[in-house]
Structure formats: C-alpha cells, structure tokens
Amino acid sequence: MMLKVAAVVLSGFTLLEACSGPHIQMEQVNNYNDSIPVVIPGIATIQTRIDDNEHMRLILGSSSLYKASEEQLQQYAVNAGAIALRVLGKDITTGTLIITQQQVNHTENPSDGRLIDMKIDSLKALSAP
Numbered sequence: 001m002m003l004k005v006a007a008v009v010l011s012g013f014t015l016l017e018a019c020s021g022p023h024i025q026m027e028q029v030n031n032y033n034d035s036i037p038v039v040i041p042g043i044a045t046i047q048t049r050i051d052d053n054e055h056m057r058l059i060l061g062s063s064s065l066y067k068a069s070e071e072q073l074q075q076y077a078v079n080a081g082a083i084a085l086r087v088l089g090k091d092i093t094t095g096t097l098i099i100t101q102q103q104v105n106h107t108e109n110p111s112d113g114r115l116i117d118m119k120i121d122s123l124k125a126l127s128a129p
Contacts, residue, residue: 033048035083035087050088054094057098057108063103081119084120085120090124097117098110100113
C-alpha cells in the first residue's frame, strides 16, 4: 500500500514538473491514479506522465497484468483513456498505456514495456455532439 502511495505522490510531482501550463493540476492526477485500480485490477504501481498538457503515458507495474491478452489490454487502455478525458480534461490528445512486469519501475520507457494506444481520438469522436 505504501508503494502505491509513493507512486501516486511521485507521479503528481513529475506531472507538475512536466507541465508548462496551468491546465492539469496535481489533484486531477491523484484522482486519475485513484480511479485506475477500479477499472484495471492487479496493479502494483502506477505512474502517470503528462507532457505539454496533451500527451500522457500511464505506466502500470503488474506481473499478472503483463500476461493479459492483447484484447484485454486494449480494453483496459480504452477505459483508462476515457477516464483521462473525464478527469484530466479534453486537452489530452494522445495516450499510451504501458504495462511492465516490474513491481517497482521508475523509468518512463521500461525495457519490457507493452505499449497500448488509449484511442483518445476515437473516444473524443464518440463524445462529440
């Protein structure tokens, strides 16, 4: 549990350093990180990286999730993308879910990372009036 809290705090500080504008706040990132385990079970660590208030990477450490099928991971990625648009805002333009086997991961691009597109453009098109 302490590891998850540390990951949330770390990701929040990383976000504040990476953002050049006032759009996304640390509280939003914390709310996003708190929402992810509800839709993606079995997570050991969570990191959220956001560049220029537009491009996001959600890095999850989980040995069991790493073994999931491509179809299951794609569904998780779309769910995470939908939550990102709702919690972080419509300024997000791209999103990537990265799954690593490493329980403790401090890199943005883990060597064993499985990268899955969050389909942000498609999600935006579905929610457009």
